Amino acid sequence: MRNKTVKILSGVCALLFAVALGFVLIQYFSVSGEEIEILSDGKVIYTGKGVSAEPVYIDAVSAHGVNRIRIDANGVLVESADCKNLECVHMGYLKSAYMPIVCLPNNLVIRYTGSGEASAPDAISR
Amino acid sequence: MNEKRFINRTTIIRLAAAFAAVAGLIAFGFLYKDKWNPNGDADPQKSEGTLFAMDTYMSFAAYGENADEAIEEAKQLIEECERKWSVTDAQSEIGKLNEEGFLEPSEETLELIKLALSYSKYTNGCFDPAIYPLVRTWGFTTGENRVPPQSEIDALLPYADARNVILDRDTVRLQEGMSLDLGGIAKGRAGDEVLALFKGKGIKSALISLGGNVQTLGHKPDGNDWKIGIHSPYGNEIIAVVGVSDRCVITSGAYERYFTAEDGTVYGHIISPFDGYPVSNDLASVTVIAGSGALGDALSTALFVMGAERAIEFWKANEGFEIILLSKDGTLYVSEGIIPSFEARTSSAVKSVCEIKR
Structure with a gap:
């Protein structure tokens, strides 16, 4: 049970990290002024x-x-x-x-x- | 207890949470990086405006509570300047002066004429507001460009001499055959008046571009210098960027207004007061960074007339402005005072950068 909780929490954190990273990359590489x-x-x-x-x-x-x-x-x-x-x-x-x-x-x-x-x-x- | 596990669950959770927090902070930083202005006012109101006047396109950006009102007044002020100083409008003060040879000018026009004459003297005649008879005969204000015969140039050249303008307290008088063109200084002066108007409205941060004459008030709202690009005379690119505050950046060259004669010769609009021909020397463009738009405007023309060597000597002998000269051989001469905020950009027009020192 505790292992499962750890996995879920780790997954949520990894997802947050990926979303934030994706946002940063999109902001960085996006062409503005269109x-x-x-x-x-x-x-x-x-x-x-x-x-x-x-x-x-x-x-x-x-x-x-x-x-x-x-x-x-x-x-x-x-x-x-x-x-x-x-x-x-x-x-x-x-x-x-x-x-x-x-x-x-x-x-x-x-x-x-x-x-x-x-x-x-x-x-x-x- | 599992002896093989060298990181326990709590540590994993803490690490994952830390990663997420760091990622969140980075994202937050990206999102709000443009609004972070520790040295500036808190999110000041920005207002913008544009105007076609003085035969060019103008843009205004000002920050502060009164910015909207200030920009509207600036537009009216520019239009008023044009009504007074246009050389092609027979009803303007300059038009009447050229027609009648005599004028009792408004205070602003008298001030501008005095300023133009003083800059003419300062530059040993390289900036000459009395050049108009030649400018007109080359067709740069009529739109009918032509190469005049030598006899015509010889006949007009004696009239292109600002020393023959007679100022008598509140009146201006021209010798017969003379006419004035304040086009080499009017936009700079109008810009100075706009910035003075902005200041009077309590605006601390503004950027105006009057047909490529860029003038700044204070710093950017984030506290940094304004970044001003310098256009290449050869194409749609910039050759350098300078950081300035409370300064104008004004560039002259023969590339903005010119015509190509039947034999393929290209003639630019800046006429030399010494031989009556469009300037053709070793310079491709001149940029002046100065505290006053009128000074920057007049000097950029005068230094272009001088050519590289004389322009550099002039800068060495005088203070209060910085210069960036692009020679036709691709050398970019940059005066030492602007070097700390100078940044060269990749451009086919520039082969080398040379710092010039006093």
């Missing part, structure tokens, strides 16, 4: 996951112009735009919480809503 938001003319027009197994297209239409945004398995990017310099398109996929995709002519911002990885800078000087 939630994104898209702002057009200062208004949030989309919030949600920044990746999608099937491509999702969002047209950000503002008084200044139109940006076609694609969310796919690799992330989010501006696929096309009617702005003059196309810097937003050239930026490619959104890579980090500290470096949003910005289209100045069309007043568009695509950014992660989280603070991103712990080692990431708080801001970028450019």
